Amino acid sequence: MIRLTRPAEAAQPPAGSLPPVPAPFLVAQISDPHIGANWDGEDPLPGLREVVEAVAALPDPPDAVLLSGDLTDNGDAAEYTTVLETLDPIGAPIHAIPGNHDDRAALRTAFALPGTGGDPVQWTADLGPLRLVGLDTTIPGRDGGALDATRLGWLDAELARAPDQPTLLAMHHPPIATGVAPWDAIGLAPEDRAALAGVLQGHAQVRRVVAGHLHQTLTASIAARPVLTVPSTYVQGRLNFTASEIDLVPGEPRGFALHALVGREIVSYVRTLG
Numbered sequence: 001m002i003r004l005t006r007p008a009e010a011a012q013p014p015a016g017s018l019p020p021v022p023a024p025f026l027v028a029q030i031s032d033p034h035i036g037a038n039w040d041g042e043d044p045l046p047g048l049r050e051v052v053e054a055v056a057a058l059p060d061p062p063d064a065v066l067l068s069g070d071l072t073d074n075g076d077a078a079e080y081t082t083v084l085e086t087l088d089p090i091g092a093p094i095h096a097i098p099g100n101h102d103d104r105a106a107l108r109t110a111f112a113l114p115g116t117g118g119d120p121v122q123w124t125a126d127l128g129p130l131r132l133v134g135l136d137t138t139i140p141g142r143d144g145g146a147l148d149a150t151r152l153g154w155l156d157a158e159l160a161r162a163p164d165q166p167t168l169l170a171m172h173h174p175p176i177a178t179g180v181a182p183w184d185a186i187g188l189a190p191e192d193r194a195a196l197a198g199v200l201q202g203h204a205q206v207r208r209v210v211a212g213h214l215h216q217t218l219t220a221s222i223a224a225r226p227v228l229t230v231p232s233t234y235v236q237g238r239l240n241f242t243a244s245e246i247d248l249v250p251g252e253p254r255g256f257a258l259h260a261l262v263g264r265e266i267v268s269y270v271r272t273l274g
């Protein structure tokens, strides 16, 4: 039976429906809020608030939140405080990785992340049925990303610790070529992507790689694993393969992703708002 649920009756199960079942383990991914930015006079805070409201209003509350980078535009401590305060209504543990607009040390302090100072911010969160691994792809002071041998060695060792646990790998720069030159100019180099693919080939439990940075939804693959990028809560990338510079559009729908662990596989939903 197809049922159109209107908001006022959302909490009432329809007669003759299937018995209730527990929700799968859920990770909400929110990306690129760029708090503190003022691109063409556009304030990023309403967009983040709108997405947070949508996530907080989901019928099944997420078990965790992933922030996939560019949390702030300038890496200021006050901007991180605003991010944390704005996310408060979701009420789930927050796991953050840096983007090229973030400051590692300030992010680390704000989110009480492991490591020291300006070292790469990377971590593993054992969330019960799902393992979430955050990998730092940033180069301080640069917009492009990198994955050096030290970071990939860390990833290889982390993944080797739990070879049977379904794992979601998060990074800011997606490990793909987009086909859009200005985005690829600030992405990950082919040799870095190949090195990451080599690591992933030894770890079949990594079900999906998720990222931000592109300010738009896109799927591709690496080492036969899906790669998904999600919309920004701020401005969105324009679909423009011949652009000569980064082409962003204000006013396009913001969004978020919801990753559901169904059995031992990850199913990713992307929702846009507005």
Ligand SMILES: [Fe+2]
Binding pocket: 032, 034, 069, 070, 099, 213, 214, 215, 232
């Ligand atoms: Fe961004």
Ligand SMILES: [Fe+2]
Binding pocket: 069, 070, 099, 100, 101, 172, 212, 213, 214
């Ligand atoms: Fe970025």
